Amino acid sequence: MNLVANPVRLSTASSTFDAEFKARLHWSADTDAAIEQRVADILLDVQRRGDTAVLEYTARFDGLSVSAMSALELSQAELKAAFDAIPAAQRAALQAAARRVRSYHEAQKKANGEGWSYRDEDGTLLGQKVTPLDRVGIYVPGGKAAYPSSVLMNAIPAHVAGVGEIIMVVPTPKGEKNPLVLAAAYVAGVTRAFTIGGAQAVAALAYGTSTIPAVDKITGPGNAYVAAAKRRVFGTVGIDMIAGPSEILVLADGSTPVDWVAMDLFSQAEHDELAQSILLCPDAAYIDQVHEALNRLLPAMPRAEIIAKSLNGRGVLIHTRSMEEACALSNRIAPEHLEVSSSQPHEWEPLLKHAGAIFLGAYTSESLGDYCAGPNHVLPTSGTARFSSPLGVYDFQKRSSLIEVSEQGAQTLGRIAAELAYGEGLQAHARAAEMRLHTVPDMKVTK
Incomplete structure (x- = not known):
């Protein structure tokens, strides 16, 4: 079988970029x-x-x-x-x-x-x-x-x-x-x-x-x-x-060996046909080289058929006008895995707000995070990194509020609580607070 990796090529300079990109990015979490x-x-x-x-x-x-x-x-x-x-x-x-x-x-x-x-x-x-x-x-x-x-x-x-x-x-x-x-x-x-x-x-x-x-x-x-x-x-x-399906976004400045970037894109594509691999780069010639590397390396991959279907169905290679624009686009995507494949990753990291995990520098392949770096690999997908976080200790804990009001404190808080409770028409709430006061007022009657 002659497999070809042919992800969509887009440019942010195109007048139709937004529509084309949204169509490629879309994945419905709704089940059949x-x-x-x-x-x-x-x-x-x-x-x-x-x-x-x-x-x-x-x-x-x-x-x-x-x-x-x-x-x-x-x-x-x-x-x-x-x-x-x-x-x-x-x-x-x-x-x-x-x-x-x-x-x-x-x-x-x-x-x-x-x-x-x-x-x-x-x-x-x-x-x-x-x-x-x-x-x-x-x-x-x-x-x-x-x-x-x-x-x-x-x-x-x-x-x-x-x-x-x-x-x-x-x-x-x-x-x-x-x-x-x-x-x-x-x-x-x-x-x-x-x-x-x-x-x-x-x-x-x-x-x-x-x-x-x-x-x-x-x-x-x-x-x-x-x-x-x-x-x-x-x-x-x-x-x-x-x-949802696994995702990787590689933010590249053109300084990382192209074979490394191609294999990183493969690393998510090999999960399943719905996985998404995206490259953002301001260097059009570098994108050409990555595309060539994808097809050169593909035949040797044991899961080549799955990789090809993933890249052809959901893969995207995007030419941006600058690294700053690439960072802004990454924030719109909010990917599960974000590789900053740059010689100066800490220059761009402050611009990145939304991602499940951020991998800084050419030597930090996403696969190291999957297995042994230490941070958790259970990460938000499908843009949910905008509002959610990696799995962590906090997911296995719960928090209870502690309140111990002193006798003196009850004199101040009791009056505040009673006033608000009467305003809501909840007399028992108000009276419970007032009973702790040194001087208990008559109960107000509210409708």
Whole structure:
């Protein structure tokens, strides 16, 4: 098969750029109506029949037929055995990556995750108490590919936050277990693990069954069924985000070897056909060289067909009038991964406001962030980096306000609260505050 990488070429100088770019950038997060209805049926069935329904769906969708849920739970001994059995180089890489991810999230917790309080002059205490969630569920994709890195990125920040139980679910079609995923669960400190996936796994985590305990929050990416299920159970449990296709935007000044940039664009395109790879550069000749490199390097890639479909369907090479304009356009896109492939990356970083993760300099490939740099690789997609953040320790904690009003403070605050409560027509609120006053006034009558 003669595959060709032919991403769209655009120029910001063109009068039709905005329309052409919006058409290329658009991706709908709306799921197919049939998927939504099927997911709704599965969630309701699992909520009603629990383990029995989970077993039936696991047999139907994963081709894994067992008579009891106990056969789908991975023991700690099995996780450790998987760790012991993988090659020494993989064990060392897992442990090194886990150390870096844990170190980063421990620093994150110290910076933002501690409670605080202060006292007013009258002795009133105000503050915030930070506590971890009791139990969380992490969804790890399985099937076409295995993602041990996703285990580390979801379980370790939960562990650092102090979550009591971490329940992992991972589909294992036909019963094929990936030893690196199991080993990662062992390294990351997963409490319990089950070989189930899809909407039925999300339902089991959200509602609980006789075997799988209900969790407080579900994190981790999955297919359209998983995304639809997470959207539907939100409110019963918390979720991290609804993830769309993976994205990379390379902001290049023309100083990085073109083969490096081409391979970085491949690194997202190889995920799936809907992944998006974008290059912004003010040097038209450099864009030509990157385009040439894409086609020169493509035949050697094992996932060449997926890469070609992704680049031809959603890839964009954009000639900008300046690096400043490229930065402004990047902010409009708000990409999941943003590489500043420049000899002076810190010159442009202050101009960049919206991105899931920013990779500074030619040597900082996005793939290093995916596996072992330390920051989390679970990132907002589809422009949601405008208002949301990477997965972190804060996602596994909640905050409670602390209020302790002194006797003296109640004399001031009580009058303020009572006045506002009477204004809202809530006499019990007002009277509760007034009863703490040294001189209790007669109750006002409001309509």
